[in-house]
Amino acid sequence: MSLNERPETAHGAAAQGNDGQPTVTPARPGKLIRLPLVEDRTGLGKSSIYAGVKNRTFPAPVRLSARAVAWKEQDVDEWIASRTTARGHE
Incomplete structure (x- = not known):
C-alpha cells in the first residue's frame, strides 16, 4: 500500500491519515x-x-x-x- 492510500475501515472506525491524524468517517450517514x-x-x-x-x-x-x-x-x-x-x- 502506498502512502496516499488509506486502509478501508468499517463502522466509522478511525484510520490514520497521511498527516498522522485520525480520519473519522460517519458510522451511519443520515x-x-x-x-x-x-x-x-x-x-x-x-x-x-x-x-x-x-x-x-x-x-x-x-x-x-x-x-x-x-x-x-x-x-x-x-x-x-x-x-x-x-x-x-x-
Missing part, C-alpha cells in the same frame, strides 16, 4: 437522533431546542409519525460546529 440525545449533545433543554427551531436558529426536526420527531445527526453536528467556530473555540 442517522436520526431523538430529543434526549439532542439535549445531551447540545447542552440545551427541550424548550430551548424548540425555541431555536421556531426562531430558525436550530435545525428543524424530521417528523417520524403523528407524535414522534427526530433530528438529522449531521444537522445537529453542523449546528454545534457553527457555535464553536462562531466563538473561536475550534
Whole structure:
C-alpha cells in the first residue's frame, strides 16, 4: 500500500491519515437522533431546542409519525460546529 492510500475501515472506525491524524468517517450517514440525545449533545433543554427551531436558529426536526420527531445527526453536528467556530473555540 502506498502512502496516499488509506486502509478501508468499517463502522466509522478511525484510520490514520497521511498527516498522522485520525480520519473519522460517519458510522451511519443520515442517522436520526431523538430529543434526549439532542439535549445531551447540545447542552440545551427541550424548550430551548424548540425555541431555536421556531426562531430558525436550530435545525428543524424530521417528523417520524403523528407524535414522534427526530433530528438529522449531521444537522445537529453542523449546528454545534457553527457555535464553536462562531466563538473561536475550534
